[in-house]
Amino acid sequence: MATPQSVVHGILRPREVFAALALSGLVFLHLWELPRLAALHGGVTFVMAWVLCSLLFGLPLLLTPLLLGRRSRRSPLEGMAFLTREADAPRFWRAPAWASALLGLIAMAAVALVAGGSLNFLAHDLRLVSDSLLAASHSGAVLPLGSGSLMLLAAGLSLLAPGKRAAVLSLGMLLILVLLAVAALAGLGTATALYQAAPLTIDSWRAAMGLALCGTGAGAGLIWIAGMQAPREGGLGGFGLVALFAYLVLGLLLLLALAPFVSALQANADGESLQIVPTGPAVWMLMPALILAALLALQLLAEPLLFWLAEKKMPRLQAVVLVFVLATLLSEVVWYVGGPAGLKLLLSALALVLLLVVLGLVLFAGWIMKVSHARKELSLPNEGLYNLWRVAVRIALPLAILWVLTGFFSA
Numbered sequence: 474m475a476t477p478q479s480v481v482h483g484i485l486r487p488r489e490v491f492a493a494l495a496l497s498g499l500v501f502l503h504l505w506e507l508p509r510l511a512a513l514h515g516g517v518t519f520v521m522a523w524v525l526c527s528l529l530f531g532l533p534l535l536l537t538p539l540l541l542g543r544r545s546r547r548s549p550l551e552g553m554a555f556l557t558r559e560a561d562a563p564r565f566w567r568a569p570a571w572a573s574a575l576l577g578l579i580a581m582a583a584v585a586l587v588a589g590g591s592l593n594f595l596a597h598d599l600r601l602v603s604d605s606l607l608a609a610s611h612s613g614a615v616l617p618l619g620s621g622s623l624m625l626l627a628a629g630l631s632l633l634a635p636g637k638r639a640a641v642l643s644l645g646m647l648l649i650l651v652l653l654a655v656a657a658l659a660g661l662g663t664a665t666a667l668y669q670a671a672p673l674t675i676d677s678w679r680a681a682m683g684l685a686l687c688g689t690g691a692g693a694g695l696i697w698i699a700g701m702q703a704p705r706e707g708g709l710g711g712f713g714l715v716a717l718f719a720y721l722v723l724g725l726l727l728l729l730a731l732a733p734f735v736s737a738l739q740a741n742a743d744g745e746s747l748q749i750v751p752t753g754p755a756v757w758m759l760m761p762a763l764i765l766a767a768l769l770a771l772q773l774l775a776e777p778l779l780f781w782l783a784e785k786k787m788p789r790l791q792a793v794v795l796v797f798v799l800a801t802l803l804s805e806v807v808w809y810v811g812g813p814a815g816l817k818l819l820l821s822a823l824a825l826v827l828l829l830v831v832l833g834l835v836l837f838a839g840w841i842m843k844v845s846h847a848r849k850e851l852s853l854p855n856e857g858l859y860n861l862w863r864v865a866v867r868i869a870l871p872l873a874i875l876w877v878l879t880g881f882f883s884a
Contacts, residue, residue: 507684507724508667508731512739514677516668520728522681527721530682530873531689533865534831535713537838538693540850542700543709544842548781549573549697562841569833573694573777576830578796579823580691580774582804585620586816588767591760592619620804623764627771628797631779632790638772645769649762653723656730656758664732676880683877687824688720690831694777700850708852730759775800825881832874839866 511519538549544559545552553570557563630641673681696716703712775796782792807815838847844863853859 508728508735509738510680510684511728512667512735514680515671515673517670518673519677519681520668520725522673522678523684523724524721526682526685527689527717530685530865530870531717531720532710532713533862534686534689534835534870535696535716536709536851536862537834537866538697539700539703539709539712540847541834541838541842542697543703543705543850544846546701548701548784549694549777550781551784552697552701556837556842559846560841560843562837566833566837566841569830569837572826572830572833574781576823576826577694577774577778578800578803579819579826581624581771581797581800582807583816583819583823584767584770584774585623585800585804586808586819588623588764589618589620591763591767592622619764620808621801623768623771624797624801624804627768627775628793630768630772631775631793631797642769642773645765649766649769650723650726652758652762652765653726653730656762657726658729659758660729660732663736664729667732667736668728679877679880682873683824683828683880686831686874686877687827688724689717690827692716693827693830693834695773698777698780706852708854709850710853710858730762734759771800821881825878828874828878828881832871835866835870835874839863839871 507520507523511517511523515522541556542549542552545555547555549570553567557566630638633641699712700709703709775793778796779789779792782795783789787795807819811818847863848859851859851862853862
């Protein structure tokens, strides 16, 4: 039985989910990591490896939550329960959906802390925050004011009417693209010198593959909802291609825009990244872009949990308060206990949980879900493309994820 229209109405449309996927990668997966690793592991060669891995693994990975959402017509938590019953599969296959709910809260905390540092920097530069308050925040004694402010704003955005939320997202994405494009042009000269081509090692390939898998898997819950609301007729390949294109474009823009920051970080290897900020137009273009992206991403990352609570008949206001309070408490604990080091640990935990969630989803879709159901929901143009997807989710993606995970446990 399909999810009632009263629940589906006003949540997310597919184009908003594509934006959310790109924003997720932009804000908390590629911040520092893509440009930093490119500078360390082969420059342009590393970037080409990342693009290649994204093309090879990203599309079949994106199609997986799309087809699961379309088949279940429910939120990830309710939908995985439905799909396991349909496939007569053990209950432990529902674990990826519950892990994805935890992932959403971790991601929200990470986004708020990363972007909160940017907002604190701008506020201090404009003399809106004192040196003592900035020092106390950086020490971990108090949550960055920017992080709390973004949480409140994102919660308010979640309470807007659906049409107004869509309008804010569209305008925000347009502004982010403009700001990032200007920042990328400002950082082009530094990027040319920084990202010198060099041969890749095995570790370099693993890092590139890890970024590709994490980036394209970052919005799995939102992509699931996009599939859930996709029309029954028509293939899902076009949806996946649009999402992959948005992800790559924003990642490449960020690669150029962050080049001055990475260059400054390399020149001050013993300092904290949030304290090493170059001057010039890159700062005033990139920082607002990241802050705005964080605001939109926080609201969108909360949607899978908000959708599930709506299915449980919880009023929207109560659901928004519950989700954002939990995410704020998590960020407060991380910052108070660990400060900047705690944030780095949270980002690592985010990537690890994300890879495990994606592994569970592709294994379920490739080995447990009925072949006829997967073929029907994907509706790819021909049998050859379907077979390529099936080989990817059954063999290629699991092996790639396991290979990347060995890097976590051998580090």
